[in-house]
Amino acid sequence: MLAQTKKHAIARPQTRSLITKILEERKDVLVLLCKVSGLAPYPANKPLVALMTEFCELLVDYIAAAHFGLYQRLSEGQERRRAVVDLAMEIYPGIDRTTQVALAFNDKYGGVTLSGDLTALYRDLSHLGEVLASRIDLEDRLITAMLGESIGPARSAA
Numbered sequence: 001m002l003a004q005t006k007k008h009a010i011a012r013p014q015t016r017s018l019i020t021k022i023l024e025e026r027k028d029v030l031v032l033l034c035k036v037s038g039l040a041p042y043p044a045n046k047p048l049v050a051l052m053t054e055f056c057e058l059l060v061d062y063i064a065a066a067h068f069g070l071y072q073r074l075s076e077g078q079e080r081r082r083a084v085v086d087l088a089m090e091i092y093p094g095i096d097r098t099t100q101v102a103l104a105f106n107d108k109y110g111g112v113t114l115s116g117d118l119t120a121l122y123r124d125l126s127h128l129g130e131v132l133a134s135r136i137d138l139e140d141r142l143i144t145a146m147l148g149e150s151i152g153p154a155r156s157a158a
Contacts, residue, residue, distance in 0.1 A: 018069045019143050025062040026136065032058055033132070037125050049114055056110035063102050066139065070146070071095070084145045091138045098135035101128065 032055040036048070046054075073079060074088045105128050114121065 015073075015146055018065075018073070019146065022062070022065050022069060022139070023143075025058065025065055026139075029055070029058050029062045029132070033125065033129055037122065037129070048118075052109055052114060053111060056106045059102055060106050060110075063099050066095070067099065070139075070142065079146070081145075084142070087145050088142055091142060094138050095135060098131050098138075101131045102135075 032051065036051045036055050071088070071092065074085060079085055079088070105124060108124070109121065
């Protein structure tokens with residue numbers, strides 16, 4: 001998706017800049033999610049508490065960037081293309097659900113001292129990963145539309 005953003009660099013510089021920021025934060029969130037989860041090839045190079053604090057802060061930044069960037073821009077009527085607005089209206093409920101899950105995760109684990117059995121944490125990280133995957137699919141549809149590409153269902157990479 002980041003390569004597509006760069007490909008469309010000529011049109012809508014503010015939108016492009018915002019999308020690039022969201023995609024960079026998304027990538028950073030996913031890398032930290034892997035580190036916190038202990039998934040290869042991302043070894044935890046910090047204590048878990050420090051990683052969780054960093055992860056929760058970045059997660060909230062990523063969620064806020066999309067909310068106060070893309071969706072606020074759309075809700076304020078700054079987008080004139082009807083197809084983009086219609087798509088945003090269609091997918092926003094799903095985006096909002098993912099936002100609520102991410103914020104609940106942050107409320108539960110942000111700034112918390114972790115010790116003992118971490119089963120619940122890893123279960124919650126797994127659920128959050130699934131929710132973020134859903135959010136990414138929805139965001140990619142909107143980003144593609146905002147960059148002027150087809151708005152149809154997600155295309156297979158095959």
